[in-house]
Amino acid sequence: MTRLSSSYIGETLWPGQLGHILIILAFVSILFSVFSYFRGSKDSADPNWNRLGRIGFYLHSLSVIALIGLLFYMMASGMYEYRYVWEHVSDDLPMQYILSAFWEGQEGSFLLWLFWHIVFGLFLIAKTGKLEAPVMFFLGLVQMIIASMLLGIYFPLGDIVYKMGSNPTLLLRETMDAPIFQQADYLSMIEGRGLNPLLQNYWNIIHPPTLFFGFASVTVPFAFAGAGLLTRDYRSWLAPALKYGLFSAGILGTGILMGGAWAYEALSFGGYWAWDPVENMSLVPWLILIAGIHTNMIAKNTGRAIRSTQLYYMLSLVLVLYSTYLTRSGILGDSSAHAFTEMGLEPQLIFFVLFFFILSMAMILWRFKSVPSPEKEESILSREFWMFIGALVLLFSGLIITSSTSLPVINNLARIFNENYLGKTIQDPIPHYNKFQIWIALLICVMTAKTLHLRYKDGAWSQNKMLKYTLLNLGIFAGAGILTFLTSLWIDFFHWKYTVLTLAGWFAVIGNAWYLIETAKLNPKMAGSVMSHGGFGIMIIGIIASGLNERTITTNPFAMRDIVGDEDLASVVKLIRDEPFYVNNYWLTYESDSLTDRERYFKIKFVETNDADEVVDSFYVHPHVLYSNDLKKVAASNPGTKHFISRDVFTHIASLPRAQMDVDMAIAEEDSLEYVVYDVQLNDTIYFNHGFGTVDDLTFSPQNTDYVADDNDFGLGVRMSIYDSTGIIVQKIEPALSVKDNLLFHYPDICNAMGIKARLHESVVDNLVNNDSQLEYTDIRLKNGETVIFQDLEITLTGFDNTPNRAGYTPVEGDIAVAAKLLVYDPSGGDTLKAFPVYIIRDNKPFSVKEYLTQPGLHIRFTEIDPINETFLFQMARDNRTGSNLKVFIAENVPRSDIIVLEAKVFPGINLFWLGSVLMMIGFFVALWNRSKT
Numbered sequence: 001m002t003r004l005s006s007s008y009i010g011e012t013l014w015p016g017q018l019g020h021i022l023i024i025l026a027f028v029s030i031l032f033s034v035f036s037y038f039r040g041s042k043d044s045a046d047p048n049w050n051r052l053g054r055i056g057f058y059l060h061s062l063s064v065i066a067l068i069g070l071l072f073y074m075m076a077s078g079m080y081e082y083r084y085v086w087e088h089v090s091d092d093l094p095m096q097y098i099l100s101a102f103w104e105g106q107e108g109s110f111l112l113w114l115f116w117h118i119v120f121g122l123f124l125i126a127k128t129g130k131l132e133a134p135v136m137f138f139l140g141l142v143q144m145i146i147a148s149m150l151l152g153i154y155f156p157l158g159d160i161v162y163k164m165g166s167n168p169t170l171l172l173r174e175t176m177d178a179p180i181f182q183q184a185d186y187l188s189m190i191e192g193r194g195l196n197p198l199l200q201n202y203w204n205i206i207h208p209p210t211l212f213f214g215f216a217s218v219t220v221p222f223a224f225a226g227a228g229l230l231t232r233d234y235r236s237w238l239a240p241a242l243k244y245g246l247f248s249a250g251i252l253g254t255g256i257l258m259g260g261a262w263a264y265e266a267l268s269f270g271g272y273w274a275w276d277p278v279e280n281m282s283l284v285p286w287l288i289l290i291a292g293i294h295t296n297m298i299a300k301n302t303g304r305a306i307r308s309t310q311l312y313y314m315l316s317l318v319l320v321l322y323s324t325y326l327t328r329s330g331i332l333g334d335s336s337a338h339a340f341t342e343m344g345l346e347p348q349l350i351f352f353v354l355f356f357f358i359l360s361m362a363m364i365l366w367r368f369k370s371v372p373s374p375e376k377e378e379s380i381l382s383r384e385f386w387m388f389i390g391a392l393v394l395l396f397s398g399l400i401i402t403s404s405t406s407l408p409v410i411n412n413l414a415r416i417f418n419e420n421y422l423g424k425t426i427q428d429p430i431p432h433y434n435k436f437q438i439w440i441a442l443l444i445c446v447m448t449a450k451t452l453h454l455r456y457k458d459g460a461w462s463q464n465k466m467l468k469y470t471l472l473n474l475g476i477f478a479g480a481g482i483l484t485f486l487t488s489l490w491i492d493f494f495h496w497k498y499t500v501l502t503l504a505g506w507f508a509v510i511g512n513a514w515y516l517i518e519t520a521k522l523n524p525k526m527a528g529s530v531m532s533h534g535g536f537g538i539m540i541i542g543i544i545a546s547g548l549n550e551r552t553i554t555t556n557p558f559a560m561r562d563i564v565g566d567e568d569l570a571s572v573v574k575l576i577r578d579e580p581f582y583v584n585n586y587w588l589t590y591e592s593d594s595l596t597d598r599e600r601y602f603k604i605k606f607v608e609t610n611d612a613d614e615v616v617d618s619f620y621v622h623p624h625v626l627y628s629n630d631l632k633k634v635a636a637s638n639p640g641t642k643h644f645i646s647r648d649v650f651t652h653i654a655s656l657p658r659a660q661m662d663v664d665m666a667i668a669e670e671d672s673l674e675y676v677v678y679d680v681q682l683n684d685t686i687y688f689n690h691g692f693g694t695v696d697d698l699t700f701s702p703q704n705t706d707y708v709a710d711d712n713d714f715g716l717g718v719r720m721s722i723y724d725s726t727g728i729i730v731q732k733i734e735p736a737l738s739v740k741d742n743l744l745f746h747y748p749d750i751c752n753a754m755g756i757k758a759r760l761h762e763s764v765v766d767n768l769v770n771n772d773s774q775l776e777y778t779d780i781r782l783k784n785g786e787t788v789i790f791q792d793l794e795i796t797l798t799g800f801d802n803t804p805n806r807a808g809y810t811p812v813e814g815d816i817a818v819a820a821k822l823l824v825y826d827p828s829g830g831d832t833l834k835a836f837p838v839y840i841i842r843d844n845k846p847f848s849v850k851e852y853l854t855q856p857g858l859h860i861r862f863t864e865i866d867p868i869n870e871t872f873l874f875q876m877a878r879d880n881r882t883g884s885n886l887k888v889f890i891a892e893n894v895p896r897s898d899i900i901v902l903e904a905k906v907f908p909g910i911n912l913f914w915l916g917s918v919l920m921m922i923g924f925f926v927a928l929w930n931r932s933k934t
Contacts, residue, residue, distance in 0.1 A: 010187040011081045011171075015074050019067060019169030026063035026114075027147045032056040034140040040133030041230055050133050054125055057140065060147075061118045068111050071168060075101060080192050083175045084108070084168040090194030090629060100204040101195045103212075106328055106345075107168035110149045112209060116216035117143045124220070131237060134227030135220075142219050142317070145352050149345065164348060194629040197598065198636050203262035207255065211282065214252025215320050218285060220244040221292060222317035222360075225310040229363045234371050238300045241313065243931050245293045246528075250924035252286050257917050264650075266638055271547070272913070275429040280405045281323030287398040289316040291391035298384040305388055307364065307371050312391065314360035319402070321356055325349040331408045386451040390444060397440045404432065438501055441540055445504035448533035449476065449511025476514060480506035487541070491549045491908060502544055508537030528927025535919025542916055545909025546648075553649070553904040556583050572654045575604070576752075577898035585609050590900055598627040602653060602900060606642070621651045623902075632663040647908040655901035673757065673891040680886050688892055691724045691754055695886060698768070700854035702736035704747040713740040714854060716768065718760060718886055722751040735759045735888070750897050757894040761887035768857070768881055775859060775877035782872055790876050793856055794825040797872065804838045809849045816841040819862075820872060826856045837862035837874065857881060 033056030040049030071084065075098055080086045088101040088108075102108040121139055128135050152167025172190075173181040180186045224241035228234050259279065260272035273279060292312030295305040325331075329346045407424055414421045426432050450473070483506040484499065493499045512534035516526060554573040575581055575590040582588075587607040594601050601624040608617040623640035627633065639652040659666035678686050686693045695718060701709070702717030709715060717736035723729050733749040735758040748759035780788055780795075787796040797820060804819035811817065822835040838849040839862040851860045857879030864873035 007184060008081070008173075008187065009185045012079055013171075015070055015079065016082060016169045016171055019070050019074075020167065022063045022067040022070065023147075023150050023152070023167060023169070026060050026067065027144070027151060029056045029060040029063060030140055030144045030147055033060060034137060034144050037133045037137040037140055041137055041227075044130070044133065044231075053133065053136060053140075057121055057125065057136065060143070061122065064111065064114045064118060064147075067169075068115060071108070071111070072098065072102060074169075078192065080190055081171055081173075081187055082168075083170050083172045086172050086190065086192050088193070088195060090192035092629075093192075093195055094200075096205065097195055097200050100199050100201075100208075103208045104195060104199055105168070107150060107166055109208065109212065110146055111168075112212045113216055114143060114146055116209075116213045117146070117219060120216060120220055124223075128240070131224070131227050131231075131233075131240070134230045135223045137230070138223035138226040139219055142222075142356070145355065149348065162347060163345065166345060196635075197626045197628055200626075201262070201266045203258065203266055207258040207262050210251065210258055211255030214248065214255040214286075215324075217244065217248035217251050218289060218316050218320050221248060221289070221296075221313040225313040226360075226363065229310060229367045232367065232370060234306055235303075238296060238306070238309070241309075242293065242296045242300060243928055245289060245296055245313070246924050246928040246931065249286065249289050249293060250921050250928065252282075252289065253917075253921050253924065256282050256286060257921065260917075261914075264639075265641065271550070271907070272910075275433045277405045278323075278327050280401050281319070281326050284398040284401050284405075285316045285319040285323065287394045287401075288312050288319055291394040291398075292316060294387045294391045294394075298387050302384050303372060303374055304384055305391075306373065307368065308388070308391065310364055310371075311360075312395070314356075314364070318353065318357045318360060319398070321353045322402075325353050326405070326409070331412065383451055386447050390447045390451065393440055393443050393447075397437060400436050400440075401433065404429075438497060442501050442504045445501075445508040445537050445540060448536060449508045449515075472514075476507060476511045477503075479510045480504075483510070487545075491545050493544070494548060498544055498548055502541060505537040505540035505544070508540075509534050512537070525930045528923045528925075528930055530923070531926060532920045532923030535916045535923055537916070538912055538919065539916025542909055542911070542913030546907040546913055549908050551906045551908075553584050553586055553906060554588075554902055572901050572903045575900050575902055576896070580607075585611070586904075588902065588904070590898075590902075598629070598631060599624050600627070602640075604640070604651065604902065606649065606904075619649075621649065621904075623651045623653050625653050625656065634661050643911075645911060647906055648910050649904060649906055651902060651904040653900055654903045657895060657897050657899060659895070659897065669895060673894060675759075675889040675891045677761070678888045678890060680888060682886070686888070686890060688754070688756060688890070690892075691722065691730070691756075693720050693722045693756070693758075693890075695719075695888070696721055696732075698886070699734070702734060702738070702747065704734050704736040704749055707736050707738060707747045710740060713738050714765075714769070714852075715739075716760075716765065716854070717747075718764075718888065720758060720888075722754055722756055724754065730754055733758055737762065737765055739765065750894060752894075752896045752898040755892055755894045755896075757891045759889045761889060763887050767885055767887075768879060769854075770857075770877075770879045772859075774880070777859075777861070777875040777877045780874045780876055781866075782874065783870055784872075791878050792827060793858060793878075794827070795876075796823045796825075797821070798823055801836065804836065806836055806838055806849060806851075809838050809840070812842060814842065818865075820874070822851075822860065822874075824853060824856065824858060829855060831855065835860050839863070839865060 033053045036049050036053035036056055040046070040053055043049060074082055074085050075089045076095070078085070078089065078091060084105055084107060088104050089098065093101065103112050117139060121136065121143070124135055124139065125132060149165045150167060151165035152170060153164045154161055155164065156162075173186075180189060183189065221241045221244050224237040224244065228237040256279075259282070263274070264272040289312070292309055295308040295312060298305040299309050325346075329349050331346075404426060407426065411421070411424065480503050484503045487502055487506075488499070493502065512530045516523075516530040552571050554571060556573050573581060573583055573588070575588055577590050577592070580587045580589045585608060587605075587609065589605040589607075590602065591605055592603045594603075601622050604621050604623070606617075606619050606621065607615060610616050619642050621640040621642050624638050625634045626636045626638060628635040634656065637653045639650055641651070642649040655661070659669045680686065680695050682695055682698060684695050686695070697719040699717045699719060700715065702715045704717055707715060707717070715736060715738040717734045719732065719734050721729055722731050722733060730753050731751040733751050733756075735749045736747040737760050738745045738747070744762055744765070746759055746762075748757055750757045778790065780790060782788060782795075782797040784797055784799065787794060789795075799821045801819040801821060802817075804817055806819060809817070817838060817840045819836045819838045822837070824833045824835055825831075826833065833853050833855065835851040835853055835858070837851040837860045840847055840849070846863075848861045848863055852858070853860075859877045859879075861875040862872070863875055866872070
C-alpha cells in the first residue's frame with residue numbers, strides 16, 4: 001500500500017518510512033545471506049561465499065534490531081497514528097508493560113522470533129567451523145520465511161488478492177477506512193486501545209520471550225540435521241547437534257513450564273494445565289525434540305539411529321511451525337482460550353509449514369540410502385534398543401496430541417468435500433488426552449529407570465549378570481511398591497491404573513537414584529540424565545496427587561440453589577461480607593476489598609477445623625478481579641493461592657453482583673431503583689417499610705469507602721444509623737458528596753442487610769456552603785502572634801510564607817505574594833486547623849486568594865498589609881448552617897453489593913509437580929554443561 005502524503009496535524013511520518021525500509025532491507029539481506037551460504041555449502045573450498053553470507057546476515061541482524069528499537073520507540077512515544085501502536089498501547093499503560101504490548105501482536109512476536117534467531121546465528125557463525133555454511137543456510141532459510149511475515153505486500157493471483165506479511169509500521173489511516181480520517185486533526189480525537197488487561201502481568205513479560213527463545217532454539221538442531229544431509233557428512237554434526245538439542249529442550253521446556261505457572265498463579269484456569277490447544281502445540285515439539293536427543297545419543301555412541309535423529313529434529317521444527325499456524329491463523333479461535341485472531345496470513349502460514357515439511361521429508365528420502373547404518377540389529381538387552389523404543393513412545397504421544405488438537409483443521413478440510421459436514425469435536429479434553437497419556441507416561445517412567453542400568457552395544461549377558469540385573473530390578477520394584485503403599489495413605493488412587501502409574505513413577509525415582517549412587521558412583525557427568533529422568537517420575541507423582549486428588553472446598557449445592565446456575569452448584573459458595581460461612585471443615589469469611597488502579601482485591605479469611613471442630617489452621621487469601629482498560633467491566637478473575645508444603649489452597653472470584661461486573665448493568669440497576677426524597681435536619685428520623693434511620697451528624701471529612709480525599713477538593717458526608725423494625729441498629733452509613741475541579745461527585749452508601757441505599761441531593765452543598773454574595777464579612781486586624789475570638793473560633797496569626805504554594809494561586813513573574821499562617825481552634829470539635837490565605841500585588845494592584853475551612857465553614861481573605869503599624873487586615877465570615885435542610889434520597893429493596901461468589905480448591909502434592917518439572921529442566925542444562933567440557 002502506498003504512503004499517503006500527509007496534511008494531517010501531529011502526524012510523524014519518518015518512523016513509518018524508516019520502518020518500511022528496514023523491513024525490506026531485513027528481507028533482502030537474509031535472502032542474500034541464504035543464497036551465499038548455499039553456494040558456500042556446495043563450494044567449501046571458496047571462503048568468499050561464507051564471507052558474503054556473513055555480511056548478509058550481519059546486515060539482516062542490524063536491520064531487525066533497528067526495527068525492534070524503532071517500534072519500541074513508537075510505542076513508548078504513543079504514536080497512535082500507527083496501527084500497531086494504536087492497537088496495543090495507551091497513555092495509561094505502565095512503562096514496564098510496553099514489552100508485553102510489543103509481543104502482544106503477531107508482528108511483534110515474529111520480530112521476537114527473528115531476534116532470537118539472530119542471537120543463535122551470530123553464535124553459530126563464531127563457533128560452528130566447517131559446518132557454518134550449511135547450518136547457516138538452513139537457519140537463514142527459516143529466518144527468511146519469518147521475515148516475509150512482516151513485508152505487508154499485496155499481489156493478485158487471478159481474481160484473488162493475496163497478502164504477504166503484515167507491516168507493523170503502517171499508518172492507522174492506511175489500514176482502515178473511517179470518517180474520522182477526513183479530519184486533519186484526527187489524532188486529537190483518538191487514543192490507544194491499550195494492552196489486554198489479562199496480559200498486564202509480570203508473567204507476560206518473561207514467558208513469551210522464553211517460549212520464543214525455545215522455538216528459535218529448535219531451529220538449530222534442525223539446521224545441523226539438514227547440514228549433515230546436504231553435505232553427506234553424517235557423523236560430525238551429531239556432537240554439536242546434541243548440545244544444542246539439550247539446550248533447546250531446557251529452554252523450550254522452561255517456557256512451557258512458565259506458561260503453566262502463569263496459568264496457575266495469574267489466570268482462573270483452575271490449574272497448571274488444561275490440555276488447551278495452544279498448550280498442546282507447544283508441548284508436542286518438545287516431546288519430539290526429546291525423542292531426537294535420545295536417538296542422537298544412540299547415533300553418537302553406536303552409529304545407529306542417524307536417520308531417526310534427522311527425522312525427529314526436522315519434525316520438531318515442522319511442529320513448531322505447525323503450532324504457529326494453529327495459533328495464528330484463527331482456526332483455534334473457538335477451541336482455545338488464548339489463540340491469536342486471524343490476520344489474513346493463513347495461506348502464507350500454510351506455505352510455511354508445508355515448505356519445511358516437504359523439504360525435510362525430501363532430503364531424508366533423498367539421502368536415505370547413503371546414511372550409514374550398522375547391519376547387525378541391536379540387542380534387546382542393549383541401552384540403545386530401549387532408548388529407541390522410548391523415542392518411538394514419545395513420537396506416538398506427540399502424534400496422538402497433534403491429531404486431536406488438529407480436529408479444527410481436519411474439519412475444515414472435510415468441509416471442502418462435504419459442505420454439510422458438521423465436524424468432530426472433543427467435548428471434554430482432559431479425560432480424552434489422559435486415557436492415552438497415562439500409559440505413555442507409565443512406559444516412559446519404567447524405561448527411564450531400566451535403560452540407565454544397561455550399556456551401549458551390550459548384547460552378550462552372562463547368567464550371573466542377568467541374575468544381578470534381575471535382582472536389581474526386583475529390589476527397585478519392591479522399594480517403589482513400599483513407597484506407593486505409603487503414598488496411598490496420603491492420597492486416593494480411585495482406580496488400579498493410577499496405582500500402577502504411581503508405582504512406575506516411584507520406580508523411575510528409585511531406579512535413577514540407585515544408578516547415580518551405586519553404578520555411576522556419584523559421577524557428575526551422569527547427574528543430568530538422572531535429574532531429568534528422576535524429575536519426570538516425581539512430576540508424574542505430583543500430577544496424580546494434585547490432579548487426581550484435586551478437591552473443591554466450596555461445595556454446598558443446597559445453599560447455592562437459585563443463586564448460581566445448576567452447573568456451578570458443586571463448586572462455588574456465596575459469601576456475605578463479615579458473615580462467616582462453614583463448608584467442608586472450613587470457616588470462610590469475606591472481610592473486605594480494596595480497589596488499586598484497575599484491580600479489586602478481596603480479603604478472605606480461611607479457618608480450617610477438624611472433625612471435632614477444633615481450629616487446625618488460619619490464613620488469608622487475596623483473589624482479585626481485573627477491570628478492563630476503560631474500567632467498564634470485569635475483564636478477568638485472577639486467583640489467590642495459599643501455598644503450603646503439602647498442598648495449595650487455590651481460590652478465585654467466580655462472580656460478583658451484576659452492578660460490580662459491568663458499568664452498563666450498574667446503570668440499569670440504578671435506573672430501576674425508586675428513590676424517595678426526604679428533607680431532613682440533624683437528629684430527624686426517616687421511616688422505611690421494614691425499619692427506620694436517623695440523621696446523626698454532618699461531616700466535612702467523609703469516611704465513605706468510595707471517597708478518596710484530595711487536597712484540592714471539598715467533601716461532605718451525612719452520617720446515618722439504620723435500624724430494623726425492632727429498633728436494633730443494623731449498620732451505620734454515610735452518603736457523601738465532593739467537589740473536585742468544579743465538578744460534583746456523588747458517593748451513595750448502602751445498608752445491604754436492609755436493602756437501603758442513600759445518596760445526597762446536590763443542593764446540600766449550596767445549603768451548607770454559602771457563596772460570597774450570601775456572606776457578611778467582618779474586618780479583623782491582627783499583629784503577628786496576636787489571637788482573636790471570631791464567632792467562638794480562636795484565631796492566631798503565627799507567621800508568613802513568602803513563597804506560597806496554594807491551590808487557586810498560580811505565580812506570575814513580577815508577583816509580590818505572601819501567605820499568612822493562621823491557626824484556627826474550633827472548640828465544638830476540639831480541632832486546631834491551619835489556614836493560609838494569600839495576599840498578592842500584581843501590576844501594582846492588590847488582590848487575594850481566599851482560604852476556606854470546611855469543618856467550621858470559615859471563609860478568610862487576606863486583604864491589606866499596614867507596614868507602619870505592622871498590622872494585617874483579614875476579612876472573615878462563616879457559613880449560615882443553622883436550620884439548614886439536608887435533602888436525602890432513599891431507595892428500598894436494593895440488591896446487595898456486599899456479596900461474592902467464591903470457588904476454592906485444594907491441590908495436594910502440587911509442589912511435587914513443580915519440583916519434578918524443575919528438576920527435569922535443570923537436568924538438561926547439567927547434561928549440556930557436562931558435554932560442553934568434552
